[in-house]
Amino acid sequence: MWTDVIDLRDFYAGGLGQVARRMIRRRIRLIWPDVTGDRVAGLGFATPYLRQFKTEAERVFVIMPAAQGVLPWPEGEPGLVALADETELPLPDRSVDRLLMIHTLESAEQVRALMRELWRVLADGGRLLVVVPNRRGIWARLERTPFGAGRPYSSTQLDFLLREAMFTPLRNEPALFVPPSWSRMLMGSAPAWEKIGERWFPTFAGVLLVEAAKRIYAAPLDRLPAVRQQRTLSLPQGFRR
Numbered sequence: 001m002w003t004d005v006i007d008l009r010d011f012y013a014g015g016l017g018q019v020a021r022r023m024i025r026r027r028i029r030l031i032w033p034d035v036t037g038d039r040v041a042g043l044g045f046a047t048p049y050l051r052q053f054k055t056e057a058e059r060v061f062v063i064m065p066a067a068q069g070v071l072p073w074p075e076g077e078p079g080l081v082a083l084a085d086e087t088e089l090p091l092p093d094r095s096v097d098r099l100l101m102i103h104t105l106e107s108a109e110q111v112r113a114l115m116r117e118l119w120r121v122l123a124d125g126g127r128l129l130v131v132v133p134n135r136r137g138i139w140a141r142l143e144r145t146p147f148g149a150g151r152p153y154s155s156t157q158l159d160f161l162l163r164e165a166m167f168t169p170l171r172n173e174p175a176l177f178v179p180p181s182w183s184r185m186l187m188g189s190a191p192a193w194e195k196i197g198e199r200w201f202p203t204f205a206g207v208l209l210v211e212a213a214k215r216i217y218a219a220p221l222d223r224l225p226a227v228r229q230q231r232t233l234s235l236p237q238g239f240r241r
């Protein structure tokens with residue numbers, strides 16, 4: 001089941017959501033320290049995490065799944081968000097250098113079709129960064145946050161899924177060790193929880209971040225994505241074909 005975009009917005013507007021955003025965004029920046037000149041896309045509710053790349057990337061935009069809903073972004077500026085089926089992305093082949101997927105994989109019904117579509121739109125040598133609820137973490141067990149909805153993954157399951165979809169996992173990072181509590185004391189101590197959890201309890205992180213590279217060799221022909229007809233959907237303003 002998809003988490004509605006309004007519920008996602010409200011979560012990130014609250015104190016616990018802001019803590020989650022800071023902890024995950026910090027880890028994303030460690031994985032992608034420099035995106036200068038890259039075309040960066042987000043799939044799912046990725047807007048809380050992509051603003052940090054706007055000033056250095058060639059292009060930043062987000063595609064929100066139709067079943068999740070869409071909200072305008074960024075506020076007061078030209079829109080950089082499109083609404084589309086996650087298995088029918090309105091993008092040319094090999095058009096994205098880096099793709100961040102968050103609040104998507106755990107809810108998707110057609111996982112294989114989704115992964116094939118990600119492979120299609122990523123440039124040769126492109127990077128995919130998947131953020132999913134950790135199967136062993138506390139956050140996946142509580143439905144009061146978006147990370148408690150849908151299907152959580154273990155690092156082994158995610159690794160297998162990526163390899164099957166012709167991606168090579170490069171890096172696996174845990175994040176979000178602070179308990180999902182609205183206690184001001186716990187939220188204020190989130191950085192300390194991150195340091196302790198990363199060192200001593202990485203298995204119990206709230207989310208997993210896995211970076212993978214598109215594999216462009218030894219692909220069976222029957223598994224390659226079919227060439228699609230040119231779509232008429234509008235791309236974000238200024239996007240290069």
